[in-house]
Amino acid sequence: MSTQTRSYTLNNMVSIIRQSLNGEQQDYTQGSIPRAVFLLAIPMILELSLESVFAVVDMFFVGKLGENAIATVGLTESVITIVYSVAIGLSTAATAIVARRTGEKNPEAAASAGAQAIVIGFIVAVTLSAIGIFFAPHILAGMGASAAVVRDGAIFTRIMLGGSTAVLFLFLINGVFRGAGDAAMAMKSLWVASIINIILCPIFIHFFGLKGAAIATVIGRSTGVAYQCYHLFRGNGILKFKASLFRLTKETVQSIVKIAWPATLQFIIASGSWIVMARLVAETGGTTASAGYQIAIRNVVFFILPAWGLSNAAATLVGQNLGARQAQRAEQSVLLTARYNAIFMSLVMVLFLFLAKPIIHIFTDDVGVAQYGARSLQIIGSAYIFYGIGMVMTQALNGAGDTRTPTVINFVCFWLFQIPFAYLLAKGLDLKSTGAFIAIPVAESLIALVAWYYFKKGKWKEVKV
Known part of the structure; x- marks a missing residue:
């Protein structure tokens, strides 16, 4: 490659990065597909990368409070994934409908769909918060937490x-x-x-202990929402919001619910499976295994979230290109995104396989906790390349508005396969917590293969939103 060609390529990449971070309005239904993928993927990856950093930083400081604190955070996170499931379900519906209307070049309809999704989200959010406040200790106990963990961690879970x-x-x-x-x-x-x-996390933990981590998280997320609302209602963005758009209409609500409930169920199924797996690890390995597993999971999430960001780019490209009646371009966008994700996740897989012990030792000096953490990180990370492919295929189907197919895939692969398989290995074959670790990459690989099959069948191209 000549110096001139290298210079052009570098300048082109710098230009793409600058445009993606500036939020310049783009038409993703025309032009270069790789360029469209990068313009969307760069901010989406960065969006979730810092979330990953926070998850690891939070566990680093919480880890200094002992295994009960680690177990509390892990078990609470397992439960709060149900809240994430509802949030992601509604978010999936909003993305699919707004993207489709945007691709149809109908910005007012796109804004109306977004506004009505927010109204529905508010009703759901208040309900979930009330349940969490009143039943936090019972939720921890139901997760199999010891009496000490319930006593010390109930306030954290409630917040x-x-x-x-x-x-x-x-x-x-x-x-x-x-x-x-x-x-x-x-x-x-x-x-x-x-x-x-x-x-805020280390400061609040220093002054308030474990509950300080929860207070810092809620303050941080609330500030993020305030920032969103400020820009959402300024009226100078891609979508123009006005009060009349927040009135619920039967057609739009039905469309949102039709996409959101399977998407919510889809992630609840996955989250519920993770809750069962966390409980199985605690039952068969005790608090030490549970703490090691939770540290490993935080590291797994650290690298999955950027890959999830790349997958979200596929969802947007599918929705907008289907709206523009360009199904072939939508498919090409997904296949290219899957290739990029597979490359990234294969690099992470190598990292986990060979550097699991030093990674886990960053978060704990406890020999027992570190041993379980390293073992689970190696085993879970052994199929990372399949995680990357499966995420893109699933998000592509969701972006098309076909949330039911991934929901069925999750139910079969998690509940009819992963959980029974994990119990067979952990208790039937007496592999204990290691058996639970093994079941995770096996099930995730199966999901990737099945999702790929249904994506290639192409029925998602016919979904009406």
Whole structure:
């Protein structure tokens, strides 16, 4: 490659990065597909990368409080994933509908769909927060936590679950931004939330102990939502919001619910499976294994979230290109995104396989906890390349509005396969917590293969939104 060619390529990449971060309005239904993927993917990856950093930083400081604190955070996170499931379900619906209307070049209809999704989200969020506030100790106990963990961690769980409204709105409004192609704004709002979290977390933990971590998280996420709302209602973005758009209409509500409930169920199925797996690890390995597993999961999430960001780019491209009646371009966008994700996740897989022990030792000096953590990180990370492919295929189907197919795939692969298989290995073959670890990559690989099959069948191209 000549010096002139290298210079042109570098300048081109710098230009793409600058455009993606500035949030310049783009038409993703025309032009170069690789360029469209990068323009969306760069801010989406960065959006969730800092969230990943926060998750790891949070566990680093919480880890200094002992295994009970680690177990409390892990078990609470397992439960709060149900809140994330609802948030992601509504966000998926908002992205799919807003993207489709944007591709149809109907910005007012896109804004109307986003506004009505926010109204529905508010009703759901208040309900979930109330449940979390009143039933936090019972939720921890139901997860198999010891009496000491329930005693020490109930206040943390109550604050985290009580702050569900902020979590739901953060994901939902970002789904609206992403559907419109404004990935940069979604990135900035989550960065605001995560940076505040990272700053406040060690300070609040120092003064208030474990509950300080929860307070910092809720403050950070609430600030992110305030930032979103400020830009959402200024009226100078891609979508123009006005009061009349927030009136619920039967047609739009039905469309949102039709996409959102399977998407919510889809992620609840996955989250429920993770809750069962966390409980199985605690039952068969005790608090030490549970703490090691939770540290490993935080590291798994650290690298999955950027890959999830890349997958979200596929969802937006599918929705907008189907709206523009360009199904072939939508398919090509997904295949290219899957290739990029597979390359990234294969690099992470190598990292986990060979550097698991030093990674886990960053978070704990406890020999027993570190041993379980390294083992689970190696085993779970062994199929990372399949995670990357499966995420893109699933998000592509969701972006097309076909949320039912991934829901069925999740139910079969998680509940009819992963959980029975994990119990067989952990208890039937007496592999204990290691058996639970093994079941995770096997099930995730199966999901990737099945999702790929249904994507290639192409029925998602015919879905009406």
